[in-house]
Amino acid sequence: MNKATSSSAAGSCTLVGAGPGDPELLTLKAVKAIQAATVLLVDDLVSESILASYARPDARIVHVGKRGGCKSTPQAFIERLMITAVREGETVVRLKGGDPFIFGRGGEEVEHLREAGIECTVVNGITAGLAAVTSLGVPLTHRDHAQGVVFVTGHARTGAGAAEDPTDWRALAATAHSARLTLVIYMGVAGAGHIERELLHGLPGDTPVAVVQHASLPNQRQVATTLDRLQAGIAEAGIASPAVIVVGDVLRGLAAAVLPADGNRFGT
Known part of the structure; x- marks a missing residue:
């Protein structure tokens, strides 16, 4: 059973694939989501030029490094940040290198958001x-x-x-x-x-x-x-x-x- 009802989620959450690195490989849908975000939780492999080009000046950018072989932000902590920000009414984008559903832990994050009563949108990226x-x-x-x-x-x-x-x-x-x-x-x-x-x-x-x-x-x-x-x-x-x-x-x-x-x- 869900831990909270969907009505408790005042904001929204989108998992966005930033592609392999080249900003020109972003989809139009990804660009629109990044531009609309008030909070961006960003993986290490996302190009800084993507944030410089498309993130709102007033957006809160949180770097939550996830890179094999390196010290990473705990996954559970990232998921708590996402849920808290949505409940505070933020437009949250979880920005991932490549595609969220190809070794990006997107499936885990969708499951935890749903358990919290939050439905999210997924925007594919070039893997x-x-x-x-x-x-x-x-x-x-x-x-x-x-x-x-x-x-x-x-x-x-x-x-x-x-x-x-x-x-x-x-x-x-x-x-x-x-x-x-x-x-x-x-x-x-x-x-x-x-x-x-x-x-x-x-x-x-x-x-x-x-x-x-x-x-x-x-x-x-x-x-x-x-x-x-x-x-x-x-x-x-x-x-x-x-x-x-x-x-x-x-x-x-x-x-x-x-x-x-x-x-x-x-x-x-």
Whole structure:
């Protein structure tokens, strides 16, 4: 049963996807929501230029950093801030990098808002996995190379109730190989060695891989390599988080363009 009725929520709340970073990739609906907000709860990966361009001068901006491997604002605290601000009559925007419903904890936030009697609107954003491959001029799907795409996190949940390794990489690799799927791995740089070893149980070592850091931003960097050199390629190119790892045959044209026969040259 709801802890409060919807009538107690005098304000409103919208979860907005800010996209991968480039302000020009915002949707019109996202811009309108940001412009209307009196309170913005903003993730670390949201470009400051978005706030400078579209936030109201009198808006209260609260930075609630959420970045893998770094100290983050507790999720429960963020949810309490959202609920309190709505009940105080504010127009709240929870501004997230990428898309709120792709590894953005948007589902958790919607659930907690509903438990508090607050319905919210969700505005989709371009997710980093899509922007990353688009920036390289290749698709996520192609009828000759990939019949589907899988978005998966390489960062295991920690804390009570968390599985030791929630992703069965070997099973995923076998499925990707047999079903011709592209794998898009978020937050996987830190665990690249483990991911490489496990995926090699179901995918050939020469499967092309691209790793893209800061997709769509001026400081974007990328490396094109093969699965059996995933960890080595990341280290040699100096790629760090936030980055997306893309695995699959849709990248074969890219690999042929940037890699010599020995697979040791990297694009940045």
